Amino acid sequence: MRYDDIEIISLILRLKKDIISTGEFAPALGLSQQSVSRKIRELESNGLIKKEITARGQKITVLAKGLSLLRTTLNELNEAVGSIKKNLMFKGFVVSGLGEGSYYLGQDKYFVQFLDKLGFSPFKGTLNLRIKEDSNLDAKEAVISKVPIIINGFSDSGRTFGDIMCFRCKINNEVEGAIIVPKRTHHDDRIVEIIAPVCLRESMTLVDGDEVEVTSY
Amino acid sequence: MRYDDIEIISLILRLKKDIISTGEFAPALGLSQQSVSRKIRELESNGLIKKEITARGQKITVLAKGLSLLRTTLNELNEAVGSIKKNLMFKGFVVSGLGEGSYYLGQDKYFVQFLDKLGFSPFKGTLNLRIKEDSNLDAKEAVISKVPIIINGFSDSGRTFGDIMCFRCKINNEVEGAIIVPKRTHHDDRIVEIIAPVCLRESMTLVDGDEVEVTSY
DNA sequence: ATTACTACCGTCCGAGTAG
DNA sequence: TCTACTCGGACGGTAGTAA
Numbered sequence: 430m431r432y433d434d435i436e437i438i439s440l441i442l443r444l445k446k447d448i449i450s451t452g453e454f455a456p457a458l459g460l461s462q463q464s465v466s467r468k469i470r471e472l473e474s475n476g477l478i479k480k481e482i483t484a485r486g487q488k489i490t491v492l493a494k495g496l497s498l499l500r501t502t503l504n505e506l507n508e509a510v511g512s513i514k515k516n517l518m519f520k521g522f523v524v525s526g527l528g529e530g531s532y533y534l535g536q537d538k539y540f541v542q543f544l545d546k547l548g549f550s551p552f553k554g555t556l557n558l559r560i561k562e563d564s565n566l567d568a569k570e571a572v573i574s575k576v577p578i579i580i581n582g583f584s585d586s587g588r589t590f591g592d593i594m595c596f597r598c599k600i601n602n603e604v605e606g607a608i609i610v611p612k613r614t615h616h617d618d619r620i621v622e623i624i625a626p627v628c629l630r631e632s633m634t635l636v637d638g639d640e641v642e643v644t645s646y
Numbered sequence: 647m648r649y650d651d652i653e654i655i656s657l658i659l660r661l662k663k664d665i666i667s668t669g670e671f672a673p674a675l676g677l678s679q680q681s682v683s684r685k686i687r688e689l690e691s692n693g694l695i696k697k698e699i700t701a702r703g704q705k706i707t708v709l710a711k712g713l714s715l716l717r718t719t720l721n722e723l724n725e726a727v728g729s730i731k732k733n734l735m736f737k738g739f740v741v742s743g744l745g746e747g748s749y750y751l752g753q754d755k756y757f758v759q760f761l762d763k764l765g766f767s768p769f770k771g772t773l774n775l776r777i778k779e780d781s782n783l784d785a786k787e788a789v790i791s792k793v794p795i796i797i798n799g800f801s802d803s804g805r806t807f808g809d810i811m812c813f814r815c816k817i818n819n820e821v822e823g824a825i826i827v828p829k830r831t832h833h834d835d836r837i838v839e840i841i842a843p844v845c846l847r848e849s850m851t852l853v854d855g856d857e858v859e860v861t862s863y
Numbered sequence: 864a865t866t867a868c869t870a871c872c873g874t875c876c877g878a879g880t881a882g
Numbered sequence: 883t884c885t886a887c888t889c890g891g892a893c894g895g896t897a898g899t900a901a
Contacts, residue, residue: 440726452866459648463895482866483865485864499723507720508659667883668884679877681876683885703883
């Protein structure tokens with residue numbers, strides 16, 4: 430478990446203190462003072478750090494070997510996070526629109542924001558997909574847990590319209606559009622509403638039951 | 647030791663395989679098949695991943711909670727690596743110039759490159775520092791293991807002049823200059839030669855034995 | 864204050880093996 | 883093959899305390 434060492438080195442560097450006591454370290458690592466003391470001694474004997482003990486604590490210098498381990502790990506995590514993006518794809522089946530999306534698109538105060546924030550003027554209707562497999566559901570959850578583009582809500586003639594979250598996506602690797610999700614109402618998890626500059630049913634000749642692939646990027 | 651989980655999740659993502667067996671995982675983590683099996687079950691019960699067991703192995707999906715942990719860790723490491731730069735400071739004592747630096751500065755073909763690549767025209771002499779403490783020596787090593795600015799070597803009337811590596815630095819947090827290190831000759835590790843647009847001895851009224859702080863940025 | 868030793872003990876690892 | 887159970891033993895954790 431190489432990453433144990435990294436956790437400590439990372440903390441040492443982030444504390445940005447010249448002198449640190451093992452007791453100070455302990456709670457941040459969820460360990461006792463004694464264990465931290467031992468861990469640090471181990472790091473030193475592995476040549477990852479160097480320490481000088483003073484009256485108030487120890488001055489720790491992360492050595493080249495330690496830094497190199499840190500950088501390697503950083504690269505690994507970057508690679509891991511990078512590979513997530515490629516996993517952000519899910520499939521669903523075209524269903525007839527029962528979603529609220531189309532209604533939103535009819536509201537001018539929403540509509541103007543779409544062009545502004547998404548860069549395209551959406552067709553005034555949504556493509557509704559139903560997700561069947563659980564694995565695709567997870568992918569969809571991953572997409573809509575990314576940082577959303579927010580379409581602000583408003584009040585009009587006594588009614589309140591909430592914020593809408595948008596997530597850019599590509600439909601069948603062909604057309605660029607966006608998944609829209611009302612911020613408040615958590616309606617059926619398995620239905621996804623998609624908007625695009627064009628009518629997707631027409632431009633891609635889709636009918637109910639057709640499988641569609643959605644990629645987030 | 648939170649990072650243990652990360653190590654496994656990171657590996658899962660980097661393998662980019664749909665189906666993975668615990669036995670395949672084991673060597674990469676330095677654990678036994680049994681331990682990997684248990685670790686993965688723990689990850690699942692902590693809600694970080696989801697797994698489906700098939701005949702050939704298990705299909706693992708990293709859940710939102712797992713991804714978020716991964717991103718947090720990535721940010722921490724980025725912060726840690728970022729803070730290294732601020733740690734790149736060392737101290738040395740002014741000594742009389744026995745270095746080769748001054749000689750280099752006398753060579754026009756080198757000299758013109760300094761202005762070009764460093765953005766300043768150096769005073770035709772170097773400030774030589776001797777590093778006494780080992781901790782400072784480590785910091786100095788860290789500085790000169792960064793990506794160097796290279797001053798190209800050349801041949802002149804039969805003699806060969808090698809490449810020179812430069813590292814921007816700040817002297818006593820006051821004057822901007824550069825550490826220069828011949829690429830070939832690995833002369834005394836404890837002597838550092840510094841160039842600056844001005845004569846540092848004069849502008850900072852330095853004499854032999856004065857302590858000087860060098861920061862790399 | 865600190866660090867770190869000793870002693871004890873709980874957790875975790877892995878060999879064997881079942882399913 | 884695969885996953886995962888049992889169980890003995892090692893490793894790692896902490897309390898007490900010395901330096």
